[in-house]
Amino acid sequence: MSGAQERPLRADAARNRARLLDVATQVFATRGVGVPTEEIARAAGVGVGTLFRHFPTKEALLEAVMMRRLETIAAQAAQLPAESAPAETFFDCFRLVVEQSAGKSEFAQALAAAGVDAHAALQESSAAIRARLAELLAGAQRAGAVRPELGLPELIALLVGTTTTMEHLGNDVSARERIFAVVFDGLRPR
Amino acid sequence: MSGAQERPLRADAARNRARLLDVATQVFATRGVGVPTEEIARAAGVGVGTLFRHFPTKEALLEAVMMRRLETIAAQAAQLPAESAPAETFFDCFRLVVEQSAGKSEFAQALAAAGVDAHAALQESSAAIRARLAELLAGAQRAGAVRPELGLPELIALLVGTTTTMEHLGNDVSARERIFAVVFDGLRPR
């Protein structure tokens, strides 16, 4: 594909880049995708010029943030054991994705609106998650723990929807648990 | 509170106002809240000046559109019979809200971002829906058709989330039915 960056970044450049990513992740999650680029730069303690050198476009910054998130989720999902308890693992993974995706729907939406190739860059990362989900879904269905007529598209839509549901509940942990109970029981065969 | 408009609108003014509302509803639902105001005016066959005289702010236009939607939903929800079959009516109402709310989450989000008092104007309309939902929820719970530990906040969050789920499924009717099956079965006591 594409070569890695030949020359390692200068120390300060690397520091700034990392700082920008962290701050952007935080700010986007807190205040939405609409925040002016300049604020992110200021919060990271750099000028806008620096930001735009590292990420030539606001969309590129969003993409980088999303990428990191997806990779985190994919890594965590990969660690779940699939063999021993397929059903349990499936539900654990569902939980994982929902909990790690808090605030992500806005990102996806922003990226979708910004064009198709943005997705292309991310599909590489999200494909891993999708594959993992498909695998776990199949396992859970084979074990009779999830209704067999459900496909991957429905599962993903349900993940997104459940994330939205959780966002509307804020930090009420017991309410969140009740929602999980509803969704998980609904996924099981009657 | 506030008096109704004393003087009935002039014929052309009333026509334009109605047309703007219709077009805005359509365009917002189709292309999102980000559409330039001018496009809505053009699509309605009027100038921007006219639009802004009827709705002094883009937010006001959004609010008016939302209001009409909420009133429609409230009216339809009010017609459902509550006495005969509480459980069935509850699920019918759930369906109704989800199906009528397609694309609404974006509105709510936009309004929420625009300030608190926007909500105040709408709460009057949405209070009716909320009250109706609470009534039907209680009825269904009394009939043993919905798990008793669920409260109104969870129900509303679930409605919003299910709407999002449906939006991600597009027009795949059978997939939508499978989602309804999951959610409805999940709502029932184990």
Add this chain to the structure above:
DNA sequence: CTAGAATCGGACTAGCGACTCCGGTTTCAA
């Protein structure tokens, strides 16, 4: 330590979108 290459910072530009303003047009009461 030093040269010079890489990086920084923030004033500046461009473009877009919400909203205003006012001369021209339409409605309607008498």
Add this chain to the structure above:
DNA sequence: TTGAAACCGGAGTCGCTAGTCCGATTCTAG
């Protein structure tokens, strides 16, 4: 029919934000 109040239209204003440019400022190889 007619006058004037209400309404229309769209060019223009204003503010905001993504993205550029270049002199000043580090970093690092030697």
